[in-house]
Amino acid sequence: MKVQQSMTLMEKLSILADAAKYDVACTSSGAERSGDKKNMGNCVAAGLCHTFAADGRCVSLLKILFTNECIFNCAYCQNNCNSDVPRASFTPDEVCALTMEFYRRNYIEGLFLSSGILISPNYTMDLIYQTLYRLRNTHHFGGYIHVKAIPGADPLLIEKAGFLADRMSINLELPTAEGLKKLAPYKSRNTILKPMRQIQSGIAENRNEIAVYRKAPRFVPAGQSTQMIIGATPESDFQIMSVAEALYQNFNLKRVFYSAFINVNQNAQLPVLPGGPPLLREHRLYQADWLLRYYHFTVDELLSRERPDFNIYLDPKCDWAIRHLEFFPVEINRAAYHTLLRVPGIGYKSAERIVKARRTSRLDFADLKKIGVVLKRALYFITCSGRMMYNTKLDEDYICSSLMADRTQIPRDIREGGYRQMTLSDMDMAIAQS
Amino acid sequence: MYIFICEDSLEGILTGVYDACASGLGHRNIHLVSCEPENYELFCEYITVSPSEEKAKKVINTILCRFGRAFYESIYQAAMSGEKQERKKMDKADAIYETVLLALSWGDGQKVLLSLGEPCVYRVFELCRATNREACHHLQFLRFSELGNGVLSATIHPKDHILPFLAEHFSDRLPQENFLIYDETHQLAAVHKALKGYLLVGAQDLDLVKIKQYSKDELEYRKLWLAFFDHIAIDSRRNPSLQMQMIPKRYWADTPELSRFL
Numbered sequence: 001m002k003v004q005q006s007m008t009l010m011e012k013l014s015i016l017a018d019a020a021k022y023d024v025a026c027t028s029s030g031a032e033r034s035g036d037k038k039n040m041g042n043c044v045a046a047g048l049c050h051t052f053a054a055d056g057r058c059v060s061l062l063k064i065l066f067t068n069e070c071i072f073n074c075a076y077c078q079n080n081c082n083s084d085v086p087r088a089s090f091t092p093d094e095v096c097a098l099t100m101e102f103y104r105r106n107y108i109e110g111l112f113l114s115s116g117i118l119i120s121p122n123y124t125m126d127l128i129y130q131t132l133y134r135l136r137n138t139h140h141f142g143g144y145i146h147v148k149a150i151p152g153a154d155p156l157l158i159e160k161a162g163f164l165a166d167r168m169s170i171n172l173e174l175p176t177a178e179g180l181k182k183l184a185p186y187k188s189r190n191t192i193l194k195p196m197r198q199i200q201s202g203i204a205e206n207r208n209e210i211a212v213y214r215k216a217p218r219f220v221p222a223g224q225s226t227q228m229i230i231g232a233t234p235e236s237d238f239q240i241m242s243v244a245e246a247l248y249q250n251f252n253l254k255r256v257f258y259s260a261f262i263n264v265n266q267n268a269q270l271p272v273l274p275g276g277p278p279l280l281r282e283h284r285l286y287q288a289d290w291l292l293r294y295y296h297f298t299v300d301e302l303l304s305r306e307r308p309d310f311n312i313y314l315d316p317k318c319d320w321a322i323r324h325l326e327f328f329p330v331e332i333n334r335a336a337y338h339t340l341l342r343v344p345g346i347g348y349k350s351a352e353r354i355v356k357a358r359r360t361s362r363l364d365f366a367d368l369k370k371i372g373v374v375l376k377r378a379l380y381f382i383t384c385s386g387r388m389m390y391n392t393k394l395d396e397d398y399i400c401s402s403l404m405a406d407r408t409q410i411p412r413d414i415r416e417g418g419y420r421q422m423t424l425s426d427m428d429m430a431i432a433q434s
Numbered sequence: 435m436y437i438f439i440c441e442d443s444l445e446g447i448l449t450g451v452y453d454a455c456a457s458g459l460g461h462r463n464i465h466l467v468s469c470e471p472e473n474y475e476l477f478c479e480y481i482t483v484s485p486s487e488e489k490a491k492k493v494i495n496t497i498l499c500r501f502g503r504a505f506y507e508s509i510y511q512a513a514m515s516g517e518k519q520e521r522k523k524m525d526k527a528d529a530i531y532e533t534v535l536l537a538l539s540w541g542d543g544q545k546v547l548l549s550l551g552e553p554c555v556y557r558v559f560e561l562c563r564a565t566n567r568e569a570c571h572h573l574q575f576l577r578f579s580e581l582g583n584g585v586l587s588a589t590i591h592p593k594d595h596i597l598p599f600l601a602e603h604f605s606d607r608l609p610q611e612n613f614l615i616y617d618e619t620h621q622l623a624a625v626h627k628a629l630k631g632y633l634l635v636g637a638q639d640l641d642l643v644k645i646k647q648y649s650k651d652e653l654e655y656r657k658l659w660l661a662f663f664d665h666i667a668i669d670s671r672r673n674p675s676l677q678m679q680m681i682p683k684r685y686w687a688d689t690p691e692l693s694r695f696l
Contacts, residue, residue: 009658010657010658010661013658013661013662013665014661014662014665017661017662017665017666018665020666021665021666021667021668022668034606035606035607035608035609036609037609037610037629040607040608040609040610040611041607041608042606042607044573048570048573048574049574049680050574050575051574051575051663051681051689051691051692052676052677052680052681053663053666053667053677054664054667054672054673054674054677055667055668055669055671055672055673055676055677056671056673056674056675056676056677056679056680057667057668057671058680059663059666062662063666064662098658101651101655102655102658102659102662104578104580104586104608104611105577105578105579105580105586105655105659106576106577106578106588106604107577107659260671262668262670262671276670276671277670277671279671353548353550356548357548357549357550357551359545359548360545360548360549361549361551363551364551366551367550367551370550370551370556370559371550412675412679
């Protein structure tokens with residue numbers, strides 16, 4: 001491995017953007033900060049996506065690795081020390097210049113800085129810290145910064161970086177400790193969960209400080225996130241979602257991201273996916289993730305040891321509703337907010353609108369449509385003033401077949417890919433379910 | 435039936451609301467339109483409203499005092515919408531007029547905004563939502579280019595009149611930059627001076643050649659941006675239809691990374 005001194009910024013950016021692209025989290029949400037006259041930049045709580053790449057994923061942050069010269073040999077990663085890819089490293093000043101110039105042109109919302117492990121975890125984390133320090137203090141950058149905590153780095157360095165960043169994340173990489181041991185021998189559950197715990201308690205402490213002294217510096221104000229690779233190891237959806245739920249409950253994570261596995265190294269340890277990455281499975285996991293975070297579902301309600309995988313033909317909420325018809329039909333004009341949340345076709349926004357709107361007048365199906373309820377899904381499960389929309393039966397098979405006829409159950413972009421993304425494991429699931 | 439023809443602006447529409455209320459012709463007999471109708475109807479009297487700042491201000495004051503900020507913002511955003519008038523749908527000015535009347539008679543703006551069952555309220559809600567969406571899209575997809583003299587310039591083609599909102603956002607974000615946002619559809623420009631506020635000016639005198647004279651750095655960083663954009667996509671996940679769904683084609687021309695593909 002040799003550092004090429006003569007590499008241009010363009011070459012470095014190409015290599016290190018390429019190296020960073022498999023990281024999923026590109027959101028700029030969670031921090032709200034208005035600008036001041038000294039700094040350049042502000043943050044919008046909902047986050048902004050500045051463009052969408054050819055794969056349809058949003059580009060919100062300048063997502064780059066600081067370096068891809070890595071001493072680790074994680075099997076799933078294209079930057080592992082055994083793979084034959086061009087290597088490059090930025091200097092802190094180059095990262096600062098790129099971030100500032102892109103930011104003022106409104107190309108990006110901020111910086112997403114991750115890194116391979118150069119020399120040692122501490123050395124790398126220190127470089128990242130220096131970059132952030134310069135960005136915030138020399139260049140007066142007030143935009144969003146998402147930074148990776150390097151597993152195994154000194155807690156002090158992580159803390160110092162945390163006071164400069166908006167969001168921090170440590171990738172869980174694989175849902176189980178065994179998987180990690182097998183595919184990423186230099187990483188362990190311990191080195192991943194320790195900094196995660198540290199950031200969690202740091203955020204909690206910082207909240208108390210801010211309560212006492214409003215101007216106390218903020219520690220990771222947008223919270224922390226993590227990501228898991230889906231389909232590289234044989235875990236079931238039940239295992240994956242249970243891990244995610246535990247992370248939300250025990251580590252107060254803001255988001256868990258799921259990344260459909262892509263075999264970049266053609267490594268013999270890893271599964272071959274002739275149908276391409278398991279995108280539909282990833283989609284179902286995200287849907288379930290939303291059910292956990294916004295709809296007060298628990299994993300045990302959605303899946304069980306006997307039914308460990310999601311139904312690929314129906315979204316998890318419809319799937320749950322069909323198996324729990326005893327809760328339905330729900331009367332729109334009377335049901336509690338939490339009950340409304342469980343109806344397929346009613347999102348949390350429309351549930352809120354329903355609760356507010358029914359204070360002034362009785363709601364009818366026409367009103368629901370205006371509120372934004374997706375009636376083609378909801379109509380089997382609701383009544384308005386005691387009436388169903390059509391003469392439908394509350395019968396599992398009947399509703400199931402009607403819902404399956406709705407093509408939007410599988411998102412258009414996945415469907416129009418000619419279903420090429422349906423992988424062998426997906427097919428196994430389909431056979432098991434039919 | 436009396437039809438008040440208003441100018442298509444907040445001032446014009448609110449003057450229309452004022453005149454309609456003051457005319458004493460009876461609310462049931464009055465409709466407002468925000469553009470000259472293509473076909474005149476029989477048995478209708480057409481009254482052209484000339485916008486007056488004073489009258490509009492009176493209406494705004496009443497709305498603010500009695501129904502609060504949120505209600506005014508909805509009315510404002512609806513008025514800023516540039517949606518083409520379809521025959522089936524209620525006219526913008528008419529929807530605003532009726533919504534204001536409804537709020538006046540109920541005495542509660544919040545309650546009115548939630549009654550989406552009322553056609554006029556629903557129309558205002560629709561227009562607001564569309565304007566909001568357009569504004570948010572422009573916050574994301576607007577691109578500045580650095581000119582030779584260090585000024586940042588951007589050209590946009592929004593459907594709705596969202597320039598004030600954009601100027602507000604970018605003044606907060608880039609306080610130390612001199613920038614200019616040129617709204618080509620509405621022939622308006624927002625000009626921001628470093629560490630000062632911004633101004634909205636008519637774009638008749640804008641030198642269109644000058645705002646395309648980029649600095650040397652600009653082309654360099656543009657190239658870097660394009661390289662980044664190309665490398666960040668994962669080939670095995672290529673999905674043009676999803677991309678198009680997320681950033682509709684009408685925004686492509688104004689962004690350097692996608693205008694290449696048009």
